[in-house]
Amino acid sequence: MNSLLDNCTSGGCGAKIGPGELSKLLTGLPGLVDENLIVGYDSCDDAGVYKFDEKYSIVTTADFFPPMVDDPLIFGRIAASNALSDIYAMGGKPLSALNLVCFPQSMDMGILREILTGGAEKIMEASAVLAGGHSIYDKEPKYGLAVTGIVENDKIIRNNTPEVGHKLILTKPLGTGIIMAALRGGVASADTVKKAVTSMERLNKYSAEKMRGFDIGACTDITGFGLLAHALEMASDKVSIVIYAGEIPYFVEAYQYAEEFLVTAAGQRNRNHLAGKADVSRLPFALQELLFDPQTSGGLLICVPPGQSADLLASIQTDDPVARVIGEIVKRGKDIISFV
Amino acid sequence: MEIIDVLGKPCPIPVIESKKALAKKDTSGVLVKVDNIVAVQNLEKMANGYGYGFSYVENSKDSYDVTISKDEKSPPTPNAAYNGLPVARRDAAHRGLIVVISRNTMGEGAEELGKILIKGFIYSLTELPVLPECLIFFNSGAYLTSDGSNTIDDLRKMEERGVEIFTCGTCVNYYGLQDKLAVGAITDMYGITEKMASASNIINI
Numbered sequence: 001m002n003s004l005l006d007n008c009t010s011g012g013c014g015a016k017i018g019p020g021e022l023s024k025l026l027t028g029l030p031g032l033v034d035e036n037l038i039v040g041y042d043s044c045d046d047a048g049v050y051k052f053d054e055k056y057s058i059v060t061t062a063d064f065f066p067p068m069v070d071d072p073l074i075f076g077r078i079a080a081s082n083a084l085s086d087i088y089a090m091g092g093k094p095l096s097a098l099n100l101v102c103f104p105q106s107m108d109m110g111i112l113r114e115i116l117t118g119g120a121e122k123i124m125e126a127s128a129v130l131a132g133g134h135s136i137y138d139k140e141p142k143y144g145l146a147v148t149g150i151v152e153n154d155k156i157i158r159n160n161t162p163e164v165g166h167k168l169i170l171t172k173p174l175g176t177g178i179i180m181a182a183l184r185g186g187v188a189s190a191d192t193v194k195k196a197v198t199s200m201e202r203l204n205k206y207s208a209e210k211m212r213g214f215d216i217g218a219c220t221d222i223t224g225f226g227l228l229a230h231a232l233e234m235a236s237d238k239v240s241i242v243i244y245a246g247e248i249p250y251f252v253e254a255y256q257y258a259e260e261f262l263v264t265a266a267g268q269r270n271r272n273h274l275a276g277k278a279d280v281s282r283l284p285f286a287l288q289e290l291l292f293d294p295q296t297s298g299g300l301l302i303c304v305p306p307g308q309s310a311d312l313l314a315s316i317q318t319d320d321p322v323a324r325v326i327g328e329i330v331k332r333g334k335d336i337i338s339f340v
Numbered sequence: 341m342e343i344i345d346v347l348g349k350p351c352p353i354p355v356i357e358s359k360k361a362l363a364k365k366d367t368s369g370v371l372v373k374v375d376n377i378v379a380v381q382n383l384e385k386m387a388n389g390y391g392y393g394f395s396y397v398e399n400s401k402d403s404y405d406v407t408i409s410k411d412e413k414s415p416p417t418p419n420a421a422y423n424g425l426p427v428a429r430r431d432a433a434h435r436g437l438i439v440v441i442s443r444n445t446m447g448e449g450a451e452e453l454g455k456i457l458i459k460g461f462i463y464s465l466t467e468l469p470v471l472p473e474c475l476i477f478f479n480s481g482a483y484l485t486s487d488g489s490n491t492i493d494d495l496r497k498m499e500e501r502g503v504e505i506f507t508c509g510t511c512v513n514y515y516g517l518q519d520k521l522a523v524g525a526i527t528d529m530y531g532i533t534e535k536m537a538s539a540s541n542i543i544n545i
Contacts, residue, residue: 185356246460261359261386265351265378272381284467285389340460 004067016224018269046086061086064100064144068180072111076118078200079143082297087149088208089221091157094149099133102142159220160236166217167309168327171207172299174290175254181264182257192253200297206319222298226270243327245339258286266294278337369409375402436540437472441481462491478508486520495523
């Protein structure tokens, strides 16, 4: 009863309710219309944006999930990085955070203290402050943050406004979902887990800071829906996306695990969601699985004019060397997402 | 037939437990009990990938019996939601298929695109169910087998699996790549001609 993972049936962003189900749930909810709500949930964006005055908007988001690793300190860091990421994906700067905590009454409170320490470290790294939180007893532990950030009105970066010709940059390797699933199954090597953990703990702050000064067309962060579902949201009903299959950064071990069919339920739900929208049948099976793999605290997917992509990539790579140009935006065609 | 009860266990545990059981020599198949359709689909991908027979029965919304058999393919389940390709089993390199690459880009048009395409092409070669017998690089294709090329890892993977890789020596000298060959061996025009003449199939890039 004192191991984090033993208490959980699914961890990390893989525990998210699937994108298809979610949009059904949200359709037709009663609510006021307020013109100051610049970005709401109708566009499936990363965070809500509410216009505060003529210069600034408030960015709000909340994210929490069950543990995907046994070490409470690491879990705290990953959950907080993941929650903060939505602010970065909107072009914003986090200001304050609230802890969201579910914890079993029978578990050692020292574990919770470690989780909160990990979270607090990341809030500090983000130059934000912890303002409070809410904690309840629950059968399974869960942790995350509600974050408030700020963004200049003319610097808001949406997830669904890419322009034809723009290049797509992905800043972190894919495969954390598969590696964590392999860990759960007791077949992941310690080295591999360490690599994935380092990636998940990493704030998207550093890549986001590099976006300043570039004419970013759109940005989102990759989470439990996997790369392709986020790409689909980015394309919305306006453009199509060509993905350079050979350029996708991923953990080699995740590719190997996928070849052994060590894949997640969330990955299969993502595959089902994308059926008919992205034809992956010509790609190797393992690469398909990586494209559907639910990412916890995944990287940013950034859309940038072609003339600026090399400079932005070089700048991002100084801190996040695995970042790659992984595709481009093209005119809306028969396929929303295709591969070369 | 061994029964594996993984009700309540998250993916990939059903796949891991089934593979363990199927790995035993005297097991001809397994009956896997799972509680959700997504686990059924993940088992189906595994069964398809290994060429095992697969079928399932839905007892209720949270109870499914999946049968995976090692020796013969069961008829495919109707409405199977799996939309991917089975993973090909890999054999030794294909005798007689030779891929000739005479440039460091692919197709006519933008050079940047051409470079992405050639990298994608070489990567795709590594995923062929049966690998080519031999890859031959000449003219600016020599850059692809030299230090600094972004396809070296894919080429080494193929070499490890028995694919012969040759680069034209004259070309290496012409481009000043003498000390930079990173994979395969140098050959001359006799070697290239001999290989091409003995090929049953040639892909020319």
